[in-house]
Amino acid sequence: MTLIKTKHNRRSFLKVSSLAGGGMVLGFSWLAGCKPEGTAEAVEAIIMPDNWYDVNAFLKIGNNGVVTIMSPNPEIGQNVKTAMPMIVAEELDVDWKNVIVEQAGLNTESFSRQLAGGSQSIRQGWKSLRMAGATARRMLMEAAAKEWEVDVAELTTASGVITHEGSGRSIGYGEIASSAAGIEVPEEVELKDPKDFKIIGVPTKNVDGKKIATGQPLFGLDYQQEGMLIAMIEHPPAFGMTLKSMDAEAAKAMPGIVDIFTIDTYPEDVEKQWSDTSAFSELVAIVGNTTWEVLKAKKALKLEWEGKDAIENTSTIDQELEKRLLAAADDPARSRKDGDPEAAFRDAAQVIERTYSGPFLAHNTMEPMNFFAHVTADHAELVGPIQTPEFMRKTAAARLGLPEEKVSIMMTRMGGGFGRRLYGHFGIEAAAISQKINAPVKLIYTREDDMTQGTYRPTYKVTYRAALDADNNLIGFHVKGTGAPESPVFNNRFPAGTVDNYLAENNSRESNISTGAWRAPRSNFIAFAEQSFLDEVAEAAGKDPIDFRLGLFDRAISDPVGDSNDYDPERYAGVLKLVKEKAGWGQDKPGVHRGVSAYFCHNSYVAQVVDVVMEGDKPKIEKVWCAVDCGIVVNPEGALNQIEGGIVDGIGHALYSNMTFKDGKPEQNNFDKYRLIRHSEAPKEIEVFFVENGVDPTGLGEPSLPPVAAALANALARATGERLYSQPFVGTQQVLG
Amino acid sequence: MAIYNLKINGKTQEIDVAPDTPVLWVLRDHAKLTGTKYGCGIGQCGACTIHIDGTAMRSCSLPVSSVGDKAITTIEGLSEAGDHPLQEAWVEHDVPQCGYCQAGQIMNAASLLKNNPSPSDADIDAAMNGNICRCGTYLRIKSAIKTASQKMG
């Protein structure tokens, strides 16, 4: 049993009131008392709200016993709208079938960290969600105890019913809820022992599953309001360009067109938030009655653009990044050095050196960027798919000249996020257009607009060097990363801590091509490079690739080098051992080529084995074996779906996806030129194994993606005899068709 | 502009639009049926899949003028109570992640099963390859199609 405090600095996390018509409402802070430990990653992934302890979400118990739980976090397909309420319901001790989940709007008064990103929703909400459920349960019990005049310790609960065994009395939560609203919030509540969990750990279907399968309007693009106009934008065709002149006469005269004008999304006096990444501030807005009419007018515009800034080519960026790999590190403060790496490499019996590269990538959420805005003289209503509503509201208020409390934001379900909807410029654009035209508008990006005005995954390069002594021990390790605009290297990640002589350094290059977080930032590339490299080092050392890695973890467990390593070597080794056992690693299967990889990011550990067979010169992925340690698995059904999705996504991007720029212009603008993985290319089978260790849960939206590219590359190397060093594998290298 | 009497999900609707308007936008903007999704506009992603006389078509690339009196079926009209075996299998297999591509996937799969009630894995791959899912739900889609196929068969 765990006791948890419901107060911090004398402020309660909870507020109770009665529900009109009978019942109780418990307001609570999702984040109460669970400030994340200050890992570099946590701090980076989340911009913390100033005030942690404002009462926030709601749990309503109606007098009919139906429980409504508001899900405050944006739903981008990561299934928090199901998993977060499951945690509340567990501690409340109700049947899941009596729970209704509602999506909350943006309400910073009440919620904290209403943000989806960094696979953090579950990890950070865990304690406060449990506390909310447990507190409500406790108050209901106290209310019943008072009514029956018995000691609350004699009461038990199950499935939303309170029972007093001594007298044989029982009462449903709904019947006592109104009295519970008058009970004082307890200072401390008791949490369940995880072994008594009845909802957490049970595969539970997506709460919106049926609505999705029947085509209900859930997404931003589906949102409509009476009198709403449709808006589209035209942005410069190339990064570094701005509008020179516009001739919109013919387009304005086209049927259904209301107006065409330019907007400056971010004038200089508007304070931008970190989430306002956008390469193009000045845009042409086309507003009309229907989508097709607006699209036709957009095509009829005569626009001239001019270069105002650097005009970039991917080929030049590539060459410059290669030079940077050979130059000195840019900032010694961003390096890590243990022991004497120079000496280790000088004295080595064998040095292995390899360079890996990865391209810019677009997010390509299936639902393109869009937002609804209705701005009047004293109020702005914004509705749409956004991962960072709190920041959008700040900027929208500044841009529109309204106080923040006059800007409301409602989040819709999102047709994918992957990081793209952290950057809400499209909401600000919609607001600026609505204000100018004085009407409600829905701004829609075409796929072309979406793909060519991205916050792309940066392009990366990294060189690894390993020094082996005469007995094939790893005595020195060197990693140097570069990228535009950031290096992918995490100085304190594995294999840091396992080698006496270690050097991690960086040298990155600016670019005006806008970039941002893309599913598992940096890890999405560096895991491929690191785990491919270690495979080659193991081979050079004549060791089995899993045993070689386990040997390194042994070192990090028994005698770690340095004290800032950011992973737990036992958990890391744990997933490798699990996948080794489950996949029957080491047993030869004729015609099957296997590769292994393991990676830690977003607080979870994943190890994978990929089995490839060659059909002619085409590889077919027979099976992916995947071991995961994410602590307690809240919803195994949703967790499996996330893991499978991450694997398919990771394989697809490693094999096919590539965003290139010529004269500042994106060379891919739709799915005929930008290749995404399709049905026939997905693995035939994925099997997932969870480590059961009872530790607090961590996220799953990202961690299964990073390692899979390396497991695939390592399997392909065995199948074809050729190692892969650059992504995408298909197209840049000839080994694969 | 021109007047079209379109048969959408069993009901005839009069719609006044330009002849080159894709059925996708007629459905979404005029008929207010937003289950059919926009993903690429060029026939590459399958998000906009509907049935024309029972056969899967990409509504983004289909001008309204070409429909005539053929029956248009959208995800909203695939079944009356949302209980087409595929829709049920989708829920049972918990297929959706973000869910955006799924209406198109289901409509395409429904057309596949109509022509080929018990498709092999290869048949499913071939028929479904035009439907992209960025969330990577392909394996579950395949399982759900098989479940529905068994139920229907």
Ligand code: FES
């Ligand atoms: S929107 Fe029609 S195929 Fe993509």
Ligand code: FES
């Ligand atoms: S479920 Fe998100 S695109 Fe398919």
